Amino acid sequence: NAGVTQTPKFRILKIGQSMTLQCAQDMNHNYMYWYRQDPGMGLKLIYYSVGAGITDKGEVPNGYNVSRSTTEDFPLRLELAAPSQTSVYFCAITRQGATSMTEAFFGQGTRLTVV
Amino acid sequence: AQTVTQSQPEMSVQEAETVTLSCTYDTSENNYYLFWYKQPPSRQMILVIRQEAYKQQNATENRFSVNFQKAAKSFSLKISDSQLGDTAMYFCAFMNTNAGKSTFGDGTTLTVKP
Numbered sequence: 364n365a366g367v368t369q370t371p372k373f374r375i376l377k378i379g380q381s382m383t384l385q386c387a388q389d390m391n392h393n394y395m396y397w398y399r400q401d402p403g404m405g406l407k408l409i410y411y412s413v414g415a416g417i418t419d420k421g422e423v424p425n426g427y428n429v430s431r432s433t434t435e436d437f438p439l440r441l442e443l444a445a446p447s448q449t450s451v452y453f454c455a456i457t458r459q460g461a462t463s464m465t466e467a468f469f470g471q472g473t474r475l476t477v478v
Numbered sequence: 479a480q481t482v483t484q485s486q487p488e489m490s491v492q493e494a495e496t497v498t499l500s501c502t503y504d505t506s507e508n509n510y511y512l513f514w515y516k517q518p519p520s521r522q523m524i525l526v527i528r529q530e531a532y533k534q535q536n537a538t539e540n541r542f543s544v545n546f547q548k549a550a551k552s553f554s555l556k557i558s559d560s561q562l563g564d565t566a567m568y569f570c571a572f573m574n575t576n577a578g579k580s581t582f583g584d585g586t587t588l589t590v591k592p
Contacts, residue, residue, distance in 0.1 A: 466525045
């Protein structure tokens with residue numbers, strides 16, 4: 364049971380390049396999220412999904428896109444990389460139970476540098 | 479929208495002593511969850527403790543406990559018998575019941591000194 368797996372762990376992009384950050388979970392949690400963490404700051408929500416086929420914007424969605432075709436996978440796409448997107452990206456999951464929600468379970472993060 | 483404020487960017491404590499990290503939040507919701515997460519240099523986010531807003535009793539997990547004051551919108555973390563392994567960044571987080579979206583504070587860097 365790996366939990367939440369993010370790939371890659373590190374990446375350097377040139378300005379204008381594109382890439383996809385992968386996130387996969389094996390915990391069958393219905394909710395998935397992408398956060399970014401800038402140096403010395405807390406996490407900010409980029410996009411989230413409450414189930415396959417359903418996605419919505421978070422606090423800082425500009426410059427990103429997501430899709431969720433399965434329960435397990437929630438990739439984050441950067442189309443035209445900009446230096447402002449240099450950050451650490453975290454994928455997280457939660458589950459809505461009968462009476463409460465779980466805490467968020469996080470992947471190990473992807474450190475992205477745009478030069 | 480919710481906001482979470484951690485007013486102490488850095489703190490230090492001697493090994494075996496007690497330290498309290500502060501967190502305040504702002505929300506108009508009545509039902510929500512609060513968390514403290516630990517982020518060591520490995521950058522992995524690790525749950526320390528959780529509190530459901532409808533519970534009046536403060537949560538405890540071994541050496542970690544919270545002081546949850548719902549009316550004051552305050553949620554502080556007390557670490558007792560601090561250990562060197564407690565050195566990390568600590569984040570306070572508010573989770574709403576609408577899709578479980580979380581809002582994080584900017585963190586407190588805690589250093590435990592031998």
